[in-house]
Amino acid sequence: MGHEMARHLITSAIPYINGIKHLGNLVGSQLPADLFARYQRARGNEVMFLCATDEHGTPAEIAAAKAGKPVDEYCAEMHEVQAKIANGFRLSFDHFGRSSSVQNQKLTQHFAGRLADAGLIREVNETQMYSHADGRFLPDRYIEGTCPNCGFDSLRQSAMKDQLENWIDSKTDWPILTTSIAKKWLNDGDGLQDRGITRDLNWGVPVKKGDADWPGMEGKVFYVWFDAPIEYIACAQEWVDAGKGTDWERWWRTDKGADDVTYTQFMGKDNVPFHTLSFPATILGSGEPWKLVDYIKSFNYLNYDGGQFSTSRGRGVFMDQALEILPADYWRWWLLSHAPESSDAEFTWDNFQASVNKDLADVLGNFVSRITKFCRSKFGETVPEGGTWGAQEQAVIAELTTRIRAYEGFMQAIEVRKAAAELRAIWVIGNEYLQSAAPWSTFKENPEQAAAQTRLALNLIRLYAVLSSPFIPDASATLMAAMKCQDDTWPDNITDAVNVLPAGHAFEVPDVTFRKISDEEREEWQTRFAGIRA
RNA sequence: GGGCCUGUAGCUCAACGGUUAGAGCAGAGCGCUCAUAACGCUUUGGUUGGGGGUUCAAAUCCCUCCGGGCCUACCA
Numbered sequence: 241m242g243h244e245m246a247r248h249l250i251t252s253a254i255p256y257i258n259g260i261k262h263l264g265n266l267v268g269s270q271l272p273a274d275l276f277a278r279y280q281r282a283r284g285n286e287v288m289f290l291c292a293t294d295e296h297g298t299p300a301e302i303a304a305a306k307a308g309k310p311v312d313e314y315c316a317e318m319h320e321v322q323a324k325i326a327n328g329f330r331l332s333f334d335h336f337g338r339s340s341s342v343q344n345q346k347l348t349q350h351f352a353g354r355l356a357d358a359g360l361i362r363e364v365n366e367t368q369m370y371s372h373a374d375g376r377f378l379p380d381r382y383i384e385g386t387c388p389n390c391g392f393d394s395l396r397q398s399a400m401k402d403q404l405e406n407w408i409d410s411k412t413d414w415p416i417l418t419t420s421i422a423k424k425w426l427n428d429g430d431g432l433q434d435r436g437i438t439r440d441l442n443w444g445v446p447v448k449k450g451d452a453d454w455p456g457m458e459g460k461v462f463y464v465w466f467d468a469p470i471e472y473i474a475c476a477q478e479w480v481d482a483g484k485g486t487d488w489e490r491w492w493r494t495d496k497g498a499d500d501v502t503y504t505q506f507m508g509k510d511n512v513p514f515h516t517l518s519f520p521a522t523i524l525g526s527g528e529p530w531k532l533v534d535y536i537k538s539f540n541y542l543n544y545d546g547g548q549f550s551t552s553r554g555r556g557v558f559m560d561q562a563l564e565i566l567p568a569d570y571w572r573w574w575l576l577s578h579a580p581e582s583s584d585a586e587f588t589w590d591n592f593q594a595s596v597n598k599d600l601a602d603v604l605g606n607f608v609s610r611i612t613k614f615c616r617s618k619f620g621e622t623v624p625e626g627g628t629w630g631a632q633e634q635a636v637i638a639e640l641t642t643r644i645r646a647y648e649g650f651m652q653a654i655e656v657r658k659a660a661a662e663l664r665a666i667w668v669i670g671n672e673y674l675q676s677a678a679p680w681s682t683f684k685e686n687p688e689q690a691a692a693q694t695r696l697a698l699n700l701i702r703l704y705a706v707l708s709s710p711f712i713p714d715a716s717a718t719l720m721a722a723m724k725c726q727d728d729t730w731p732d733n734i735t736d737a738v739n740v741l742p743a744g745h746a747f748e749v750p751d752v753t754f755r756k757i758s759d760e761e762r763e764e765w766q767t768r769f770a771g772i773r774a
Numbered sequence: 775g776g777g778c779c780u781g782u783a784g785c786u787c788a789a790c791g792g793u794u795a796g797a798g799c800a801g802a803g804c805g806c807u808c809a810u811a812a813c814g815c816u817u818u819g820g821u822u823g824g825g826g827g828u829u830c831a832a833a834u835c836c837c838u839c840c841g842g843g844c845c846u847a848c849c850a
Binding site: 416417420421423424425427509510512513540541543577578582583584585586588590591594595597598599601602603605606607608609610611612613614615617618657658661664665668671672674675676678679680681683752753754755756 | 777778779780781785786787788797798799800805806807808809810812813814815842843844845846850
């Protein structure tokens with residue numbers, strides 16, 4: 241009773257525009273972010289969950305050229321493709337924006353102007369590689385070399401090193417992966433390096449100081465890594481402009497209502513330096529009261545069957561392919577229950593088949609099946625009345641309470657794998673109870689007792705649907721529908737929670753909740769996604 | 775080359791200085807028959823990568839060697 245509604249701002253690292261992402265990308269940011277967002281909503285908290293496509297930079301230009309399309313057109317199409325796939329995985333963004341939006345353009349220019357006014361931008365004259373063939377400058381990773389007379393702006397992160405370091409040092413509860421990467425960059429070599437924030441490209445945010453031109457920087461755009469994180473903020477503006485809300489600043493401006501917001505970011509480890517140093521430098525350097533991140537959850541990589549996922553080799557499973565094969569819940573469950581939190585993890589088809597069949601089909605799905613079908617055959621498709629609960633039922637409620645409280649703790653702490661393991665243990669309680677209560681036996685001598693036992697077990701289905709919804713939202717919705725129940729309030733009191741479906745309440749035996757993956761399918765997929773090997 | 779992460783039962787992982795190192799899967803045995811040949815119970819299995827050291831006590835701290843990964847680069 242009366243716990244204050246918390247407010248959670250949640251962002252997932254924004255996926256790059258040039259193609260469909262693979263499962264490793266999904267589990268590294270968007271999927272766990274969605275898990276957390278869904279959990280916080282389920283607890284009755286207020287959530288703003290934002291993601292977008294990262295659209296600027298040379299790789300986008302190259303991909304567009306390859307596709308034979310203007311880059312803006314290409315990005316618009318790919319944004320729609322990614323949005324559709326995200327929806328397929330049930331990623332519950334409040335808004336899925338675009339870093340190429342006018343909102344982000346304005347905001348990026350605004351931040352650059354503020355940083356320049358604060359003396360945090362340094363103009364540098366250095367050399368870059370220019371490709372006459374492509375008509376563009378190439379980033380280091382494409383080619384190493386030099387060419388004369390190219391100036392650019394650099395963000396003086398070095399001037400903010402102490403401020404950033406103190407801030408990082410204060411985050412003692414962050415994952416080691418996050419803080420160790422941040423500290424490495426802070427203290428590496430000569431210390432934190434300044435970073436160029438402009439590039440000589442056509443596709444990007446034009447370099448300006450706010451609304452004003454920037455002498456000497458004509459024809460340049462901001463570096464993609466400068467404008468990409470700013471899109472987190474701009475995305476909230478897009479959310480308003482899309483008619484989904486009315487006030488974005490109460491999520492982002494601590495002087496306009498965001499002081500009680502908890503901001504959590506999700507990302508793969510390759511993104512950590514930009515989120516622990518570059519973006520905070522932008523925020524802090526602006527001198528304006530923007531909301532800084534409170535917690536950064538970072539992930540290691542997911543590998544594929546003994547190697548890395550490879551886009552160029554077609555090795556591994558990509559998001560669109562995954563959904564062609566199986567419903568989103570299967571993937572969500574496996575990926576989240578095997579999230580690469582402490583080290584790199586590996587996807588294998590054997591493990592996927594075994595985990596999904598056991599956890600989803602046998603433990604959860606079959607539990608639902610056995611009790612609903614038992615009830616239908618003995619009492620009809622109605623929660624039976626009669627009988628009372630005794631010590632055995634009280635013990636079940638006690639164990640559920642203990643485990644649900646533990647589950648909540650893991651979810652709040654974003655301990656993804658542990659939360660999944662705890663949820664599974666909660667499902668198991670249902671099977672254990674049925675085995676020991678054995679309503680099929682008690683029914684013979686004492687139908688009233690069997691009715692009471694069945695009533696509890698049926699209520700567990702609804703309870704499980706509520707608890708499981710952050711992991712497997714579609715199955716949860718299906719189960720709620722089968723139980724003909726709208727009440728998805730979080731189970732603060734478990735005794736109350738297992739009394740929600742009263743005697744006489746009608747339900748329907750659902751279809752098989754999770755079918756099993758056959759050996760033939762597993763072998764077929766194993767071959768199909770092995771990639772073109774040399 | 776440097777830094778960080780990591781190496782625990784066949785497999786995937788917990789335990790992060792303190793009772794006989796735990797769980798799921800797989801294996802073995804038993805039970806149940808409501809159920810997607812599902813479920814439950816019991817059980818086999820580890821000198822915690824190797825070797826030193828600190829401590830009353832180490833998977834857990836230190837040193838070293840070996841293996842895996844990430845980041846970064848001649849510099850701590």
